[in-house]
Amino acid sequence: MTEDPQRQPAKKQQPVRKQPPANQQPPAKKQPVKKQPKTTPRGPRQPAAPDAQVERPAPMMSTPADPEPTVAQPEVEPARDESTGAPASAASVASAASADSASADSASSANPANSGRWRELLEMSRPRATRGQLIVALLCGLLGFALVTQVHSQAGAGLSTARQADLVDVLDNLTAKSDQLRSQIADQQNALAKLTGGAGRNQAALEEAQQRAQALRVLAGTVGATGPGIDLRVNDPDKKITADVLLDVLEELRDAGAEAVEIRGSPAAGSGSGPAATTAPGAPLAVRLVASSYFVDPLDGTGVVVDGTELAPPYDLLAIGDPPTLSQAMGIPGGVLDTLKGKGGSGTVTELDTVRITALHVVTPPKYAHPASTPAAGNRTPGGSS
Amino acid sequence: MIAALALAIGVLLGVVFHPTVPVGLQPYLPIAVVAALDAVFGALRAMLDGIFDDKVFVVSFIANVLVAALIVFLGDQLGVGSQLSTGVVVVLGIRIFSNAAAIRRHLFRA
Numbered sequence: 001m002t003e004d005p006q007r008q009p010a011k012k013q014q015p016v017r018k019q020p021p022a023n024q025q026p027p028a029k030k031q032p033v034k035k036q037p038k039t040t041p042r043g044p045r046q047p048a049a050p051d052a053q054v055e056r057p058a059p060m061m062s063t064p065a066d067p068e069p070t071v072a073q074p075e076v077e078p079a080r081d082e083s084t085g086a087p088a089s090a091a092s093v094a095s096a097a098s099a100d101s102a103s104a105d106s107a108s109s110a111n112p113a114n115s116g117r118w119r120e121l122l123e124m125s126r127p128r129a130t131r132g133q134l135i136v137a138l139l140c141g142l143l144g145f146a147l148v149t150q151v152h153s154q155a156g157a158g159l160s161t162a163r164q165a166d167l168v169d170v171l172d173n174l175t176a177k178s179d180q181l182r183s184q185i186a187d188q189q190n191a192l193a194k195l196t197g198g199a200g201r202n203q204a205a206l207e208e209a210q211q212r213a214q215a216l217r218v219l220a221g222t223v224g225a226t227g228p229g230i231d232l233r234v235n236d237p238d239k240k241i242t243a244d245v246l247l248d249v250l251e252e253l254r255d256a257g258a259e260a261v262e263i264r265g266s267p268a269a270g271s272g273s274g275p276a277a278t279t280a281p282g283a284p285l286a287v288r289l290v291a292s293s294y295f296v297d298p299l300d301g302t303g304v305v306v307d308g309t310e311l312a313p314p315y316d317l318l319a320i321g322d323p324p325t326l327s328q329a330m331g332i333p334g335g336v337l338d339t340l341k342g343k344g345g346s347g348t349v350t351e352l353d354t355v356r357i358t359a360l361h362v363v364t365p366p367k368y369a370h371p372a373s374t375p376a377a378g379n380r381t382p383g384g385s386s
Numbered sequence: 387m388i389a390a391l392a393l394a395i396g397v398l399l400g401v402v403f404h405p406t407v408p409v410g411l412q413p414y415l416p417i418a419v420v421a422a423l424d425a426v427f428g429a430l431r432a433m434l435d436g437i438f439d440d441k442v443f444v445v446s447f448i449a450n451v452l453v454a455a456l457i458v459f460l461g462d463q464l465g466v467g468s469q470l471s472t473g474v475v476v477v478l479g480i481r482i483f484s485n486a487a488a489i490r491r492h493l494f495r496a
Contacts, residue, residue, distance in 0.1 A: 135444050136388070139443075142422075144394065148396070150407070153406065166468070
């Protein structure tokens with residue numbers, strides 16, 4: 001076998017050698033393009049072949065071109081036999097034309113042609129340690145190496161292999177994108193500052209409003225209160241203390257800085273408990289004194305009616321404030337205590353560390369007055385709700 | 387057979403050694419690879435046609451690579467490198483396709 005191929009190509013090469021440059025390329029281009037029109041390619045091809053080649057290559061030139069039309073031309077069954085036969089005959093023609101000694105090779109290539117081209121391919125690629133094969137192998141190895149190297153370099157370095165124009169494009173794109181992103185960042189930061197600033201302001205406003213609401217609730221008497229203060233006990237054995245005296249006492253307490261005031265008294269003996277009575281009859285009644293509280297003398301002349309609740313002496317006025325200030329205010333000469341004494345009653349002031357005011361005032365929402373601004377509304381709502 | 391084996395060995399070597407492409411060679415290597423691929427496909431087809439020749443293959447391989455590199459080089463010098471290399475790739479790709487079609491017709495008769 002080693003002798004054959006050496007001799008064989010040597011004989012084949014004479015016709016073939018000049019062809020491939022003309023042969024490898026022209027059929028390659030003509031095949032896919034001119035598959036359908038078979039008459040036209042033959043015309044130019046045949047005159048071209050004899051020009052370039054000697055009389056022997058002419059059949060060679062036509063034979064590799066022929067099998068394809070024969071394969072493509074008849075699509076029916078007999079075509080297969082003919083087409084399989086055609087390359088075989090082409091090979092045999094070539095070998096017969098070259099030399100008779102090549103009959104062994106032509107036979108070996110003709111037989112597999114019947115069974116299939118695959119064996120022919122194997123036959124062709126059988127390892128033969130000629131110098132040409134080695135060079136081909138070297139080149140193929142080089143190709144594989146270069147291929148992998150290129151793939152690797154392409155995968156590894158994305159931009160380092162790019163051309164200048166592409167790089168400029170990429171740079172432009174990136175610059176535009178970064179500008180866009182930067183403006184987006186600025187927008188977002190503005191929004192963030194707005195939101196956080198607003199939240200902080202809202203939070204502060206809310207806390208302030210809550211504190212004010214809390215203070216106003218204490219003032220309005222809708223919540224209980226506790227703190228230092230005094231207990232002013234008013235004894236009225238002769239039932240001479242009238243509503244205006246008690247009102248003076250309350251105003252004096254307020255002047256002295258009382259922040260929350262409650263009046264307690266025994267339930268009136270005659271007329272039962274009033275509408276705002278908080279506890280069962282028999283227990284002391286307590287009324288929270290607020291801005292709208294009123295004192296009225298009852299018709300029967302005993303006790304006093306406070307905010308609709310009829311109270312009987314002795315009264316206890318619980319006031320939350322600075323205890324010394326309050327007690328001094330009560331003891332001013334000509335003040336509350338003196339007035340009470342003058343009326344035939346008596347007053348006793350007790351300073352307490354903790355005064356618990358539990359009576360609540362029921363706030364009725366104003367019918368005609370409406371808040372003029374939002375803070376006022378904020379104040380009113382919690383007061384009304386609790 | 388030897389050629390296929392050598393191709394595999396070359397791929398293996400490339401994978402193992404992981405070489406870096408010299409900067410001067412970087413624009414030409416991909417085009418050269420495509421040109422070489424074209425030569426290899428042409429050789430396969432010639433082999434199926436029964437007209438394969440070592441010398442022709444070697445010459446066409448080297449010539450393809452050199453011409454492709456030369457075209458790219460020229461294009462780079464003229465400022466149309468990317469367009470020319472695209473053109474080369476297109477032409478070589480068409481040839482590879484047509485060669486592959488011929489090979490396919492030989493092997494599968496379809």
